[in-house]
Amino acid sequence: MEETISLKELFQTLKKRLWLIALITLIAAIISAVVSFFVMTPIYESKTQILVNQAKSDEQLYNNNQVQTNIQLINTYNQIITSPVILDDVRKDLSLDRSVEELKEAIQVSSAKDSQVVDVTVQDESPHMAAKIANTTAEVFQSKISKLMNVDNVTVLSKAEVGEDIAPVKPQPLLNIAIAIVVGLMLGVGVAFLLEYLDNTLKTEQDIEQILELPVIGVITNIKDVPKATVRQTQPMERTQRTRGETFGS
Incomplete structure (x- = not known):
């Protein structure tokens, strides 16, 4: 005999276990708030921008094809910025007590579509160290890329600076709490239906x-x-x- 559950029975189950759902949701929100505010380490972000371009000579026309070629090379430049050739010098210049791989994980290189501007974003526990790593990476790249790729025009458009009211980019307590509330509700509803399914007593x-x-x-x-x-x-x-x-x- 097949068992069917009506929509009314579902709402009755939720109403019956409402206190349990609310308790699980509250516990999840409290745990998320405690972890976000007191356990997780704040991470700060700093960014610098680099313009990579071929120098225009008198005998060479700066046409659209050349621009497209430079744009296609941006992916190569992005790989070079996070390569050991660049990051090893950055680590030595700043006397960082971390490996090249650890430094690479803290650096994110990106560029907008059809753009020759490269964004170097660094995340670190210290906002000042994040700015130093971003600026040093741009400087080392600027000095070495001319020998590696025969690029004779690299310009640092903007340097990373530490503002007065800088805020960490993560963790985001409000977002974490909101996610915890949603997860807590889903978990509470699941536990409520599980308990109802395991309850074999006769009620009606x-x-x-x-x-x-x-x-x-x-x-x-x-x-x-x-x-x-x-x-x-x-x-x-x-x-x-x-x-x-x-x-x-x-």
Whole structure:
């Protein structure tokens, strides 16, 4: 016999376990807030921009084909910026106590579509160190790219600077808490339906009909227990009435 669950039963299950869903959601939000504010280390970001271009000579026309060629080389430049040839000098110049691979993970190189401008973004626990790494990387790239790629015109458009009211880019507590609330709701709903599925007790006459496949003839309602104090008070009265009856009978 196939079991079907109506939409009304679903809402009844959610209403029945509403306190559990709210508790799980609240716990998830509190854990996310504690981890975001007190456990996770703030990470700051700093960015510098580099323009990589071929110098225009008197005998060479600076046409559209040359621009397209330079744009296609941007991906190559992006790989060179994060290569050990550049980052090893950056590590030495700043006396960083980290490997080239660790430094590479902190640097992100990107460029807009059809653009010769390269963005070098650095993330670090210190905003000042992030700015130093970004600027040093641009300077080392500017000094070495002319020998590596025969590029004779590299310009640093903007240097990384540390502002007065700089804020960390991560963690983002509000976003983390919002995600935790959504996850908590989903987990709470899942636990509520799981508990309802594992609950094999009989609650209504419909449950008996489904299991026994027999109609229910009658239902006995709940009878409240009589308080003991009331029983004690009624016993002397019953004895008095019985004594009177025996007297009249005699």
